[in-house]
Amino acid sequence: MTELDTSAHAGQVDVAALVEPDRVHGSVYTSQEVYDQEMDRIFRNGWVFVAHVSEVPEPGDYVTRRIAGEPWIVVRGKDGEVRVLANRCTHRGNRLCNADAGNSSSFRCPYHGWTFSNDGRLAGVPMRDGYGSSFHEVRDAMGLAPAAAVDSYGGFVFASLNQPAITLLEHLGRSTTAIDRLLAVSPTGELNLRAGWMKHDMRCNWKMVMENNVDGYHALFTHASVYDAVKPAKVSHVPSKVEVYVRDLGNGHSEIDYAKEYSRLDEEFIWFGRIRREKLPRYVAAMEAARGPEDTHRAFVVGPPHTLIFPNLFLAEMNVMTVEPLGPGRAIAYTTPALIPGADEVNEKTLRRSEGAMGPAGFLIADDGEIGARNQLGLAAGSPEWVVLRRGEESDITDETGIVNHDKSAETPQRGWWKHWTQVLTGTAAPGA
Amino acid sequence: MSDLTSLGAAAAVPAGAVPAAGVDPALASFVYTEARLADEARYSQWEALWDDDAKYWVPMHPDHDPRVNVSYIYDNRRRIRSRVAQLNSGNRHSQTPPSVLRRLITNLEVVAQDSDTTTLAANFVIYEYRFDLTVWAGRYEYRIRARGGDLKLAAKTVHLVNAGGPIPTMSFLI
Secondary structure (H helix, E strand, C coil): CCCCCCCECCCCCCHHHHEECCEEEHHHCCEHHHHHHHHHHHHCCCCEEEEEHHHCCCCCEEEEEEECCEEEEEEECCCCCEEEEECCCCCCCCCCCCCCEEECCEEECCCCCCEEECCCCEEECCCHHHCCHHHHHHHHHCCCCECCEEEEECCEEEEECCCCCCCHHHHHHHHHHHHHHHHCCCCCCCCECCCCCEEEEECCCHHHHHHHHCCCCCHHHHCHHHHHHCCCCCCCCCHHHCCCEEEEEECCEEEEECHHHHHHHCCCCHHHCCCCHHHCHHHHHHHHHHHHHHHHHHHHHHCCCEEEECCCEEEECCEEEEEEECCCCCEEEEEEECECCCCHHHHHHHHHHHHHHCCCCCCCHHHHHHHHHHHHHHHCCCCCCEEECCCCCCCCEEECCEEEECCCCCCHHHHHHHHHHHHHHHCCCCCCC | CCCCCCHHHHCCCCCCCECHHHCCHHHHHHHHHHHHHHHCCCHHHHHCCEEEEEEEEECCCCCCCCCCCCCCEEECHHHHHHHHHHHHCCCCHHHCCCCEEEEEEEEEEEEEECCCEEEEEEEEEEEEECCCEEEEEEEEEEEEEEECCEEEEEEEEEEECCCCCCECCCCCCC
16 A cells, blocks of 8 residues: 555446536546446447557567456457457466567467467367367367457557447547548558557556646646757647647547648648758658658648547557556556658657657656656545536537637547546447447 | 677676676776766766767667667767756656665676777666655666766666566656
């Protein structure tokens, strides 16, 4: 028991009573029971991000992941299909595959030698004569349990462990535009997410990590040290001076959108340290060859997205972050740079920028982690009971892109998150809808 | 660093390595000074130890190549200056107040030597007290250069035993 163990242990919790349009009860971050409901409704019954196709490019390639504490293998079979299989021997429950990543045509349990092909079929049972005929009748059904649904969009692989009520596309809704926007900076429309995942152990609730990613209010304060001591913000934080928007895309997805401001300035690579295109000649040539000069210019101006995809994916411009909840007060943030196949001159800069901003030692995220931990400590105080999300509620505008606010410090994304979260937990929206 | 295949290999010392007792006292003193300045959050004094072509590297795996892999830290001299400036700002929240730190450095050995640069390796344990006690451990590798009667730190690589992660926030000088 340390100071940081602040989880409340309530009885039956009615989550509908914990969320109002402009405020949420502090216990949504601290209650074990709320957490258990989230794992069940959001992570076991809805669409969650699990991996990127570039992590398993060849047949036999696999990565191992955890979803709601459960071990899974994401593996490409020799038929080319990417499957999500329970990483648990169907015999006695041993965790089957114990590497982070690798390539194998089969997985052999080290405990009693049961072997599964990488499409999940039970391929071998040692000393099979010791089993009677009744076993052999059910043997074919003893393959690795697959996730009920696996689908991908733009190379991002999502799974729903139980049968989802809706398709992945229905779940993603308007957020596909953010994935498209990221892929638009790649000549081939493909990404390479093989640089490695930084795994940052954060002492806060997983939702704080995600909500903070689309919080346009905190940067001037949480990250004052960067702007004061290292480099100024890429564009002004003063809302009246810039065309920067926050947007609730629906279904819990949301973003901070600089596209209009960058377009107004019509300047390339503001989002990439304002690098000049002359410094990236091969990349520029590949982009123009693939997309033509106009679309290339537009992609370089608008840049990648800053978009949260409910519940566990954050497209952090040229980084991808996913979060793994580990209890009410603990989460792991996984971050990897979004590299562009063949664009080495861009990728090395992306790697260095990623290290600069992201992860446990990053100039930005280290402080977000600290603020998250202190937020968890603050919420241990029972009074006041509520967290206030009223900023910008009177200036929200609904249009065809979602609920938009022209002040990037508005709490529009957070209101959208909680509205959807409540609908999923109370069953008024399909899990993952 | 290219021939390292694991932390075990990182710890390998070629035959003929100079045993600890034989490490030039000035080099050993430099190593301990660097450690003490980092422990005591004397950021600007710590920064002054670095040479212009500095490389401060904390990889996620000893085999990783910074050209294709992301590291926890891969600072050149300019980014070291920025890192120190951020720490000195008083608003680096994850080090405000600074973590209370003490590190032990042992098994100090010379692993390579050329005309002006000595490569040393050592094991370390760091005790970090912030919300509670966090223990960090691993292998340091230093490249220390004699320059005009001065010693300068040209490179420091930190192979954490838990480099594979997850790791807590690591915004102190490791």
